[in-house]
Amino acid sequence: MFSQGQIVFGIIFFIAFVILITFMYRKDKTLHRKNYKGVIWILVGFLAFFALLLAIKFGLKE
Template sequence: MFTTGQLIFALLFFLTFVIVIAFQYRKDRNLHRRYYKGTVWILIAFVGFIALLATVKFMFM
């Protein structure tokens, strides 16, 4: 389906992308801690809401 060159390029691109993202996150970690405190609760509420919708859907299906 893919040539060997395409697979090598995809693997190298993915690894480079992950390394760059990790480096940038480490660089900005202190800013994120200062300005985005409490955002984990927003994520938990969002996931809980989606779970509630899925539960209601399967109960009335």
């Protein structure tokens, strides 16, 4: 399906991509903590809303 060269390229690309993403994340870590403080509450609210919708859906079926 894939040639040996394509497999090697894919593996090298994946490794380089992961290293680059890790490096950039570490570089911006302090900036993200400052700018996105409190974002966890948005996630909690979204999950609670989704759970409420599921409860209503299954509650009205019965």
